[in-house]
Amino acid sequence: MKRIPPLVAAIFLSFTALAQYADMRVGLLRDSPTRHIMVMGDGGPLTVWVDGKQVAELAVSDGLVLKYTESGIHANSLKLDLTARKSMTFRSPAGRGFRLRNMSPKTRERSYPGSLHVSTAGGNFLMVATVPLEEYVAGVVQAEAGKGHWLEYYKLQSVSCRTYALANKRRHAGDGFEVCDGTHCQVFQGRNQQDSIRQAVALTRDLVVVDSHIQLIHATFHSNCGGETTNAEDVWSKSEPYLVSTIDTFCLREPHAVWQQSVPRTKWLNYLHKEYGVNTDDSNVVASVTEHVPECRELFLANISPEVSLIRLRRDFHLRSAYFSVHPEGDMVVLTGKGFGHGVGLCQEGAMHMARNGYTYTDILHHYFTNVHLVKLQNLDFFRDDGL
């Protein structure tokens, strides 16, 4: 076989690496299955492909209504009447994207970058948008982070969302797309409209976060850590070298820094006795479980035996966090807690506080994630050879 010159091989490899990262295939409107939609161009016409063949153009002012039928897809507009056995694809020659509306149940129209492929699966439409990665990231940051944040916070969100997207490209491997548009993956409601997000995505273009083994990290986050983040293994039993407990003073005066909840004393003691076999006839034990102030984040309640998991208490009593003290008050025990959420990884309110106070997004990343690096995604394959 003819030997490929190294330079040609290198160029070829860098192109395949780029192609691999260029687009995201996103399953749309997965939370409300539908058999009835409307598709329009977004400020430009769309070419329409039926069962793989280009057959028509949808004018910019025209809306095509697609209905699921037993024999495939039937589509009507002012000027078009089309039937597909398997699929319809909509492409925007000018790269303007498309607009999509669920007609039943009726939803607000959304504007998307990229192209749309509609087929049938499981009795409903399967709608998959092929979206340029950077536009997908901007849309996710807009949907997930919301309005009114500092640029450094949006930059942090941009690298986190990009990293998550690429680390989870196989999450829906059996469904015909890569990521869904709901909270199961990352919320994506179409094109970003905010200038500051557009700027943050552009300024962090192609950057992703990797650990010391050059693996894309799981950029886990929560609302407020209460002053100390948690080790991943303490919550999910699997450790990650970058998800390590760290002291955080940035979130202490933020909106979800403290909480309080009262529980009837009998309910509290009955639960501990029934679920864990705690000896509630022993006055010393009762004193410990009704009056305790942790010095730092702990895993078990009040150092008693048998051990009572604070994470399970959080779940069973619907507490904001597993980081709290206990005081008796009449017939009640009062739980006074710190933070909101599981406490692993990035503390959002602490990160917002840091961004507001002049820290850069890389400062914030290194504060919450241990031994991580920012790399251009095109360079990932230089450092490792097992692909994504």
Ligand SMILES: [Zn+2]
């Ligand atoms: Zn998903």
Ligand SMILES: [Zn+2]
């Ligand atoms: Zn925090």
